[in-house]
Amino acid sequence: MTSERERAYHHGDLRRVILDAALDVIATNGPGALSLRDLARRAGVSHAAPAHHFKDRTGLLTAVAAEGYALFADALAGAPDLRERGVAYVRFAATHPAHFRVMFQPDLHRTDDPDLLAARARATEALREGVADLPPAGRGEDDRLAGVAAWSLAHGFATLLLSGALTDAMEGRDPEEAFRSLAGLIFTAEGRGGG
Amino acid sequence: MTSERERAYHHGDLRRVILDAALDVIATNGPGALSLRDLARRAGVSHAAPAHHFKDRTGLLTAVAAEGYALFADALAGAPDLRERGVAYVRFAATHPAHFRVMFQPDLHRTDDPDLLAARARATEALREGVADLPPAGRGEDDRLAGVAAWSLAHGFATLLLSGALTDAMEGRDPEEAFRSLAGLIFTAEGRGGG
DNA sequence: CCGGCATCTAGTCATTGACAAGTTCAGGCG
DNA sequence: CGCCTGAACTTGTCAATGACTAGATGCCGG
Numbered sequence: 416m417t418s419e420r421e422r423a424y425h426h427g428d429l430r431r432v433i434l435d436a437a438l439d440v441i442a443t444n445g446p447g448a449l450s451l452r453d454l455a456r457r458a459g460v461s462h463a464a465p466a467h468h469f470k471d472r473t474g475l476l477t478a479v480a481a482e483g484y485a486l487f488a489d490a491l492a493g494a495p496d497l498r499e500r501g502v503a504y505v506r507f508a509a510t511h512p513a514h515f516r517v518m519f520q521p522d523l524h525r526t527d528d529p530d531l532l533a534a535r536a537r538a539t540e541a542l543r544e545g546v547a548d549l550p551p552a553g554r555g556e557d558d559r560l561a562g563v564a565a566w567s568l569a570h571g572f573a574t575l576l577l578s579g580a581l582t583d584a585m586e587g588r589d590p591e592e593a594f595r596s597l598a599g600l601i602f603t604a605e606g607r608g609g610g
Numbered sequence: 611m612t613s614e615r616e617r618a619y620h621h622g623d624l625r626r627v628i629l630d631a632a633l634d635v636i637a638t639n640g641p642g643a644l645s646l647r648d649l650a651r652r653a654g655v656s657h658a659a660p661a662h663h664f665k666d667r668t669g670l671l672t673a674v675a676a677e678g679y680a681l682f683a684d685a686l687a688g689a690p691d692l693r694e695r696g697v698a699y700v701r702f703a704a705t706h707p708a709h710f711r712v713m714f715q716p717d718l719h720r721t722d723d724p725d726l727l728a729a730r731a732r733a734t735e736a737l738r739e740g741v742a743d744l745p746p747a748g749r750g751e752d753d754r755l756a757g758v759a760a761w762s763l764a765h766g767f768a769t770l771l772l773s774g775a776l777t778d779a780m781e782g783r784d785p786e787e788a789f790r791s792l793a794g795l796i797f798t799a800e801g802r803g804g805g
Numbered sequence: 806c807c808g809g810c811a812t813c814t815a816g817t818c819a820t821t822g823a824c825a826a827g828t829t830c831a832g833g834c835g
Numbered sequence: 836c837g838c839c840t841g842a843a844c845t846t847g848t849c850a851a852t853g854a855c856t857a858g859a860t861g862c863c864g865g
Contacts, residue, residue: 429812445717447642452852461814463855468812472853519773522640560792563770563779564763567792571766572758578714584758597755597762601796621843647821656845658824663843667822807865814859821852828845835838 430468432458434482437475441513446476446523476517477524477531483514484534491541498598500545501569505594508573516577519570542566568598625663627653629677632670636708641671641718671712672719672726678709679729686736693793695740696764700789703768711772714765737761763793 436457440449451472452462469475490507494500508515517523524531546562572594575581585593621627631652635644646667647657664670685702689695703710712718719726741757767789770776780788 445715447718450852451854462852463815464813466854519769519775520640521774523642557795559779560788560795563767563776563788564792564796567766567770568759568763569766570770571762571764571768573766574714574769575758575762575765579716580714581758584754593755593758597759600752600755601759624843645821646823657821658846659844661823809863809865811862812860815857817856818854819852820854821850823849823851825848826846828843830843831841833838833840835836 429458429460429464433465433468433475434478437479438511438513441479441516446517446520449476451475473523473525477528479514479517480524481528481531481534483511483518484531484538486511486514487518488534488537488541491538491545494545497545497565498595500542501565501598502591502595504569505573505576506591508577509590512577515573519574568601569594572597621653621655621659624653624655624659628660628663628670629673632674633706633708636674636711641712641715644671646670668718668720672723674709674712675719676723676726676729678706678713679726679733681706681709682713683729683732683736686733686740689740692740692760693790695737696760696793697786697790699764700768700771701786703772704785707772710768714769763796764789767792 433454436454437449440453449472451465454475455462455465458464465475469478487507490503491500494503543562546565572581572590576590581590628649631649632644635648644667646660649670650657650660653659660670664673682702685698686695689698738757741760767776767785771785776785
C-alpha cells in the first residue's frame with residue numbers, strides 16, 4: 416500500500432498539508448484543540464516534522480494568521496462600495512472561519528512576524544480604502560468614528576456569527592444577505608437611519 | 611508549623627482564589643495560557659486541588675463564562691436606553707476582558723452547563739429589553755435586523771477593542787466615550803451630535 | 806561521483822491534564 | 836465523648852504534548 420501516494424521523505428507539500436489540517440481542526444474545535452503531533456499523524460509524518468516548517472505551535476498559528484490576512488485583503492479588494500466591502504468582510508469570516516478566528520486573537524500568534532505584518536498591512540489598507548467612500552459626515556473626527564463604526568458593525572456581525580450567537584436570531588437565513596440588508600438599514604436611509 | 615495565615619486544609623475560599631487567578635492569566639495571556647497546575651501553584655495548593663472545584667480545565671472555563679454572563683446581565687440592567695446599554699456592553703468588555711473573551715468562545719466551555727445556561731438566559735433577556743426600545747422601523751423583520759445591528763455594533767467595537775485592533779485608531783481616547791459618540795453618529799437621526 | 810542542504814525521523818525531557826487513592830478536617834448524631 | 840460521613844485537599848501516577856537534539860535520507864548542482 417505504500418505506493419506512490421506516500422513518497423516517504425520529501426512529502427511534496429507537507430507545509431500546505433499541515434496548514435490545511437490545522438485549519439480544519441481550528442474551524443471545528445477551536446485553536447485550543449490544535450496539536451502538532453496530531454497534525455503530524457494526520458499527514459502521516461513523524462511527530463517532529465511540522466516543527467521544521469513552522470518552528471513552533473505559535474509559528475504555525477502565525478502562518479495561519481498571515482495567510483488569513485493575505486486572503487482577507489484579496490477578498491476585500493473586489494468590493495465596489497462600503498456596503499459590499501462589509502458583505503465581503505462577513506463572507507470571508509463565514510468562508511474562512513479558522514483564519515478569521517486566529518487573525519483576531521493576537522495572543523495566539525507572533526505579532527512581530529514580518530510576513531504577518533506585511534499581509535496585515537495590505538488588509539488594513541483595503542479596509543481604509545473601503546471607509547474612504549463614506550459620505551463625508553462632518554469634521555475629520557467624525558469621519559474616523561464612522562470608519563470605526565462600519566468596521567465594528569461588520570466585525571461584530573462576523574464574530575457573533577462564528578460564535579454561533581446569531582444562529583437562532585436568523586434561522587437558516589443567508590448571513591451575507593442578512594448583513595446586506597442590515598447594513599442598508601443603517602447606512603443608507605438618512606433621517607431615521609437607525610430605525 | 612504552618613502559621614495561621616495558611617490554614618492548610620480548607621483554604622477558606624479556594625474556588626474564588628483559583629477563579630481570580632484564572633481571570634488574571636486569561637486577561638493577560640489569553641485562555642490558551644491557562645494551566646490548572648499553575649493556578650494551583652499560585653494559590654499555594656496541590657496540583658489536583660482545582661479539579662475538586664471545577665472538575666476540568668473546561669469546567670473552570672465554564673465557571674468563568676457563567677460568572678461572566680451573570681455579571682454581564684447585571685451590567686446591562688442599569689442602562690436607561692439602547693445607546694447606554696451599548697456603552698455598558700463596551701464597558702463590561704473593557705472591565706472584564708477575561709470573562710468577555712471566554713463567554714463568546716463556545717468551544718472553550720461546556721455549553722450545556724445549567725449555571726451557564728441560566729446566566730446566559732438572563733443576559734439575553736437584558737439584551738432583548740435594550741433592543742425593545744428601538745424606534746419601530748417598519749415590519750417585524752426589520753426590527754429584528756435592527757436589533758442584530760445594534761448588537762453587532764457594540765460587540766464588534768468591544769471585540770476589536772480587546773484584540774487591540776483599535777489601539778491606534780483611537781489614541782489614548784476613552785473607549786466608552788468613543789463608543790457613545792459613535793453610536794450617536796449612527797443611531798440618532800440627523801443630529802450627529804457632539805463627537 | 807560527491808558534497809551541501811533542506812527535509813524528515815528517532816529519541817528524549819519537562820510540563821500538563823486527568824484520574825485514583827489516601828489524608829485531614831468539620832459538623833452532626835448517638 | 837466518640838464515631839462517622841462527606842467535603843476539601845494531597846500524593847502518586849499515566850498518557851499526551853511541545854520543544855529540543857542528533858541523525859538519517861534524498862535531491863541538486865558542480
